[in-house]
Each structure stands twice: as C-alpha cells, then as structure tokens.
Amino acid sequence: MGLSDPRAAVLTDLYFLCKPGLSTKSYQMDNGDWGHRMTHPVTLNVGGHLYTTSISTLQRYPDSMLGAMFRGDLPTTRDAQGNYFIDRDGTLFRYILNFLRTSELTLPCDFMEMDLLRKEADFYQIEPLIQCLNDPKPLYPLDKFEQVVELSSTRKLSKYSNPVAVIITQLTITTKVHALLEGISNNFTKWNKHMMDTRDCQVSFTFGPCDYHQEVSLRVHLMDYITKQGFTIRNTRVHHMSERANENTVEHHWTFCRLAYKVED
Numbered sequence: 001m002g003l004s005d006p007r008a009a010v011l012t013d014l015y016f017l018c019k020p021g022l023s024t025k026s027y028q029m030d031n032g033d034w035g036h037r038m039t040h041p042v043t044l045n046v047g048g049h050l051y052t053t054s055i056s057t058l059q060r061y062p063d064s065m066l067g068a069m070f071r072g073d074l075p076t077t078r079d080a081q082g083n084y085f086i087d088r089d090g091t092l093f094r095y096i097l098n099f100l101r102t103s104e105l106t107l108p109c110d111f112m113e114m115d116l117l118r119k120e121a122d123f124y125q126i127e128p129l130i131q132c133l134n135d136p137k138p139l140y141p142l143d144k145f146e147q148v149v150e151l152s153s154t155r156k157l158s159k160y161s162n163p164v165a166v167i168i169t170q171l172t173i174t175t176k177v178h179a180l181l182e183g184i185s186n187n188f189t190k191w192n193k194h195m196m197d198t199r200d201c202q203v204s205f206t207f208g209p210c211d212y213h214q215e216v217s218l219r220v221h222l223m224d225y226i227t228k229q230g231f232t233i234r235n236t237r238v239h240h241m242s243e244r245a246n247e248n249t250v251e252h253h254w255t256f257c258r259l260a261y262k263v264e265d
Contacts, residue, residue: 042070045083049090051097060100064126092120096129105132108235108255149175149231149256153219155212157248169215170208171222180229181205187225188218223254231256 043052058066068074079085086093095117099105114133121129155169175181181203188207207218227233239251 043083044093045079045081045085046093047086047088047090049093050083051093053097053101057097057100060103061126061128065124066100066126088123089116089120092117096120096124096126099126099129099132103128105129145260146257147175147177147231147260149173149177149180149226151219151222151226151254151256153215153252155215155250155252157250168209169212170206170210171215171218172204172206173222174202174204176202178203180226183229184222184225188221226256229258231258 040054041052042055042058043050055070058070061067062071065074069076077085092113095105095107118130118133121133150173152172152174153169154172173181173184184205208215210218223233234255234257236255237253239253241249241251
C-alpha cells in the first residue's frame with residue numbers, strides 16, 4: 001500500500017497521534033486483556049457517525065483493514081470522547097458493519113450509492129464484500145419482485161404563532177399496486193380525496209386538506225391498513241422548505257415494501 005493510496009494517507013495521519021515506537025505487544029498490554037476485549041462493546045466514530053459493536057465483529061475478516069487495525073497491527077486514533085475515529089463516510093458504514101455482522105449484503109430497494117459503497121468496501125479491504133458488490137446477485141428469486149408504497153405528509157406551518165401551529169395538512173399515497181388503492185378507497189370513504197395518475201403506471205391518492213389532528217388520525221389508520229396488507233416500513237425521511245415569508249412546509253415520507261410473485265401473461 002503506497003502513500004498515494006487514500007488508506008495510507010489516513011493511516012499516516014493516525015500514526016502521528018499515537019505513541020512513537022509503540023509495539024504491537026505493548027499496545028495490547030496497554031489496553032487490557034485482549035481476549036476479554038474481543039466481545040467487549042467498542043464505539044467507532046466514522047465521519048461523525050457513532051457505531052457500537054464488538055472487536056470480534058470488526059475482526060471477522062482478519063485480512064481487512066479493520067481486522068488489522070483492531071488486531072494491533074495498525075495504529076489507531078480516538079476522538080475527544082475516546083471513541084475510535086475513522087475519517088470515512090459515516091452513513092455508508094452502516095452497510096459495512098451489517099455485512100461484518102452477518103456476511104450478507106442487505107440494501108434498501110431505492111439504494112442509489114452503489115459506486116460509493118464499492119469505494120468504501122475497497123478502502124476497508126473486505127474482499128467478500130468487494131466480490132459481492134462487483135458481482136451482485138438478484139435480491140430475490142426471479143419469480144418474485146418487490147412492491148413499493150410511498151406515503152407522504154405535507155404540513156404547512158405558521159411562522160408567527162407561538163407555539164408554531166399547523167395551518168393545513170394533506171396525505172398522499174403513491175404506488176403501482178392498484179388493488180391496494182382500491183381497498184383504501186373502499187375503506188376510507190369519509191375522507192375527502194382525489195386520485196391522479198403519475199409516471200411509470202403509478203397512481204396517487206391525496207387526502208385533504210385537513211387539520212393536524214385529522215391528519216394524525218388518518219395517517220395512523222392508513223399505516224395500520226398498509227401493514228395489514230403485508231407491507232413493512234423500509235425507510236423514512238423528512239424535508240423542510242420555505243414557500244412564503246409567513247409559512248414553512250414540512251414533508252414527511254414513509255416507504256413500505258412487500259414481496260410479490262410475478263404472474264405469467
């Protein structure tokens with residue numbers, strides 16, 4: 001590994017924060033009994049994101065950078081709180097760590113950062129993960145596919161009220177699963193709603209406008225109905241934006257997924 005390698009740059013920076021001349025043997029002794037620490041919880045600060053795991057998990061693949069690092073073959077550094085520090089992408093490290101825990105790669109259905117994840121796997125030199133990313137297998141058998149439902153809540157908030165008040169809200173469901181929307185239409189008849197076609201054969205239902213308490217009640221019942229149809233929540237996200245001088249808009253999004261079997265034409 002030459003100095004032009006990004007791993008070398010990081011490790012060189014880490015080296016100058018360690019005691020000079022510290023051997024592997026003395027490093028292990030300074031940190032207590034090594035065997036006891038194998039299963040002892042350890043916290044990592046990866047690019048500002050904190051992760052807690054065990055040294056045995058980090059050493060699952062001994063030839064990897066993490067394996068060498070926590071075996072004492074590579075120098076380490078710590079942040080102000082005493083956590084091990086690695087200057088890499090903290091968000092993507094969750095997939096690295098889950099692979100170390102299970103030896104399986106599990107990604108969200110809408111994962112869009114495959115190239116970045118390959119770079120992280122290469123940095124940590126986890127060969128089984130590198131092979132998995134370079135030669136991906138289908139997530140599911142060929143006779144199955146994943147159905148997706150998007151639920152979003154849009155709230156307009158007044159900037160001038162104290163506490164901040166919700167002026168108006170609406171809920172929107174978007175999916176290609178038309179049977180689900182038909183069931184929602186039949187089971188939520190008392191709510192004002194309108195339907196519209198969107199791109200890629202998707203259809204949306206929008207409920208509202210309604211007040212905050214109505215929106216919360218409707219959202220709880222919609223989520224319950226969706227999960228009872230076999231969907232599980234995959235991820236959530238929040239988006240804040242300002243539209244007018246006296247209003248803020250907050251959007252909450254929930255993604256639900258379920259497996260389905262392909263039907264031959």
